[in-house]
Amino acid sequence: MQIDFAAKELTVKLVYYGPALSGKTTNLRAIHWLGTSSACGELMTLETQNDRTLFFDMLPITVSSETGLKVRLKLFTVPGQVMHNATRRLVLQAADGVAFIADSQRSEADANRESFANLKQNFQEAGLDPNRVPIVIQFNKRDMKDIRTDEELEAIANQSRETIYKAVATRGYGVMQTLRGLIRETWSKLEEAHQLEQSFGINPRRFMKDVESRLKHDPSGAER
Amino acid sequence: MTQDDTNAADILMGDVVRLEDVLRRDSVTSVAKSFFGLFGLPVRVISHEGDLLADVHRDRPLCSYLNTFSGGERECARTVGIVRDLEPDNGVIVHPCFTGAVYRIVPLAYQGRIIGRLIVGPYVPAEAGAPPASLTSVDEGIDGPTAREHFQRMPRVREDIAGELCSHLKGVLELLVFSGHRAHLASTMQVANVRENYRELAEKNEALKTSYDELKQLDQLKSTFLATVSHELRTPLTSIIGYAEMLESGAAGTLSDGQADLLKTIRSKADQLLGLISSLLDLGRLEAKNLKLHYEAVDPRALLSDVGSTIVPHANRRNIALDIQVTDGTPKIWGDPVRLRQILINLADNALKFTREGGEVVLGVEPGQLEAEGPSGLGAALFAPPGRPAVVLTVRDTGLGIPEDKLPRIFDAFYQIDSGTTRAHGGAGLGLSIVKQLVDGHRGKIEVASVPGEGTLFTVMLPAAGDDGR
Numbered sequence: 001m002q003i004d005f006a007a008k009e010l011t012v013k014l015v016y017y018g019p020a021l022s023g024k025t026t027n028l029r030a031i032h033w034l035g036t037s038s039a040c041g042e043l044m045t046l047e048t049q050n051d052r053t054l055f056f057d058m059l060p061i062t063v064s065s066e067t068g069l070k071v072r073l074k075l076f077t078v079p080g081q082v083m084h085n086a087t088r089r090l091v092l093q094a095a096d097g098v099a100f101i102a103d104s105q106r107s108e109a110d111a112n113r114e115s116f117a118n119l120k121q122n123f124q125e126a127g128l129d130p131n132r133v134p135i136v137i138q139f140n141k142r143d144m145k146d147i148r149t150d151e152e153l154e155a156i157a158n159q160s161r162e163t164i165y166k167a168v169a170t171r172g173y174g175v176m177q178t179l180r181g182l183i184r185e186t187w188s189k190l191e192e193a194h195q196l197e198q199s200f201g202i203n204p205r206r207f208m209k210d211v212e213s214r215l216k217h218d219p220s221g222a223e224r
Numbered sequence: 225m226t227q228d229d230t231n232a233a234d235i236l237m238g239d240v241v242r243l244e245d246v247l248r249r250d251s252v253t254s255v256a257k258s259f260f261g262l263f264g265l266p267v268r269v270i271s272h273e274g275d276l277l278a279d280v281h282r283d284r285p286l287c288s289y290l291n292t293f294s295g296g297e298r299e300c301a302r303t304v305g306i307v308r309d310l311e312p313d314n315g316v317i318v319h320p321c322f323t324g325a326v327y328r329i330v331p332l333a334y335q336g337r338i339i340g341r342l343i344v345g346p347y348v349p350a351e352a353g354a355p356p357a358s359l360t361s362v363d364e365g366i367d368g369p370t371a372r373e374h375f376q377r378m379p380r381v382r383e384d385i386a387g388e389l390c391s392h393l394k395g396v397l398e399l400l401v402f403s404g405h406r407a408h409l410a411s412t413m414q415v416a417n418v419r420e421n422y423r424e425l426a427e428k429n430e431a432l433k434t435s436y437d438e439l440k441q442l443d444q445l446k447s448t449f450l451a452t453v454s455h456e457l458r459t460p461l462t463s464i465i466g467y468a469e470m471l472e473s474g475a476a477g478t479l480s481d482g483q484a485d486l487l488k489t490i491r492s493k494a495d496q497l498l499g500l501i502s503s504l505l506d507l508g509r510l511e512a513k514n515l516k517l518h519y520e521a522v523d524p525r526a527l528l529s530d531v532g533s534t535i536v537p538h539a540n541r542r543n544i545a546l547d548i549q550v551t552d553g554t555p556k557i558w559g560d561p562v563r564l565r566q567i568l569i570n571l572a573d574n575a576l577k578f579t580r581e582g583g584e585v586v587l588g589v590e591p592g593q594l595e596a597e598g599p600s601g602l603g604a605a606l607f608a609p610p611g612r613p614a615v616v617l618t619v620r621d622t623g624l625g626i627p628e629d630k631l632p633r634i635f636d637a638f639y640q641i642d643s644g645t646t647r648a649h650g651g652a653g654l655g656l657s658i659v660k661q662l663v664d665g666h667r668g669k670i671e672v673a674s675v676p677g678e679g680t681l682f683t684v685m686l687p688a689a690g691d692d693g694r
Contacts, residue, residue, distance in 0.1 A: 002237055013237060041335045042402055046410050055413040056236070062336040072336065074237065086420035090413065091236065 001096050001190055011072045014182055015092055018101035019115035020080030023140040026169040027101060028059045028075055031179055034172050039214040053079040056091045063214050067201045089122045097134050097186030099178055104139045104147035134185035138165040138178045176215060183211055243271035243340040246404030256280040259393055264379040268343040286323055286374035295363025312341055321346050322362060324355040325378055330390045334401050344390050350382040451508035454501045465494045503654045507637060510661035517665055521556040521689035522564055524589040524615055531568040543581045551590035555688040557615045559666050567662050570655040571619040571682050578623035585621045592616035594685050613688040625676035635660040
């Protein structure tokens, strides 16, 4: 998190992590498409010729609170391919919250596990404390065949420390719920660590209301 | 924008705060020029810090005319000053000029932040008919009809069109900022990535080096251990052989035939063991590079016949034909006769060991040329030192042969092509390793060619002795 007292701005870094082709960039694209144009900036993608993320994608979201403080949420994706670990580590540095995008297909269970193990390893190397930086998990591609069933996910969710979300990012389902959940958990951790309500007078509940109203589905968004 | 590229995380979180960091002045100017060329509207682009990045305009006759009067000049400077400092934080500002023209000030924003502004004008709104009456009061020298005439020749644009044109130009510039920022982030990330990968590799290399050093130490320990153990083994063994010899020579009385036979076996096995221990000692010394060679000119014919006579009983026992071929005119070898003999004996022993009954082993010698080690590749002909005359020793057998993938390892100490052969043929896998080290010690070369099932040919090239015996 970066605080610019002079400009009354607070910048929060949120990272979308996960195995290759699990839909991290698709999540950002959907947020960009669904979010209001006044909140979402341009989606920046740095990809190879065949549309694989090379370094990262970035989507800035701005939420102004009534206290005059401007909260800028910067959403990043990491490249999922195993060989890009150095890039993942760099992007993950100083993250405030992480959304882990898992692939619901049974065939991808190993890839999910490997990627999550890699996330834990990189957390350690980047000096991030999992107790202070929340992780939410999204099971994406719910529309595919041979996926983990809802009952299985229910069972997983009951045991899991992380909140579990379900999504079909290509159609925008579940994408905003995941983002809102991630922001809520991140904000609550930041509040714990920095007493934002005391310093800036932003009430967490009030802030989430602002976020929700700014991110609310914008019918004109489809044209953007 | 944060310029500290030592920390990519900061860069990723950094914003475009200075327009000039992501926009080249000449690109902005070229966009402004094209805008001016198309619509005749003057354009200035100013960063949030107040730096003028582009200024494309042509003095209009009205402005030139008014500037000839001190009042006009003063009023013009004041207007331009105000316009330059106006910050359109809350949207477009249309600022009137005292001439009746207007300036349009449009904010440039990126990721929700104002990073600069563009000023379009002065132009006259198409809706305006004539200059304000107040114009002539700016300076008493100003002539109303002349000013009006110049006013009519000012660029005219309808306000709604002007709004659209400005919004278009703003879009183009903001897109340039976006692309510039994207390129900047990509290159920063690239550099940070290279650095991160390098750091990771350096760490791994360091770990590899440490484990390599540890292994080298262990290897050294192994050599020392070998040398010590073989030395300690040899001392009692020499006594055993000595006492066996004394018994054989009748020092303890006459032996029965049975006793003599048993004693002979003890002697032969003890000799075999001594040979093995000597090899271990040799290897230890060779690996420690402290085996001294005593050079002299060695006659290859004598060397081969000596070796032949040593191994012929073995060959006869196994019904293997042994042939010796010496080419006339072969020079003498510059080497240590004892070690040269060891080289040939080891190779010949091996050949016999792996050749079936009824096979053939041929020892040969012929003159040759030892290519000097020199640079290879482009221009090697010019740089390579001339080759030296050499003696080529060959040991050929019609044995089992060696599979191609095993060839690179046969000179490694203790290496056996498969452990089955150890049981069938005996040996500790030291012979070839010692041969290789001895040939290297002579600055010679050893090569091997083999066809599994047909046989193997070892070729040893050793430097020939010169005319003066060296």
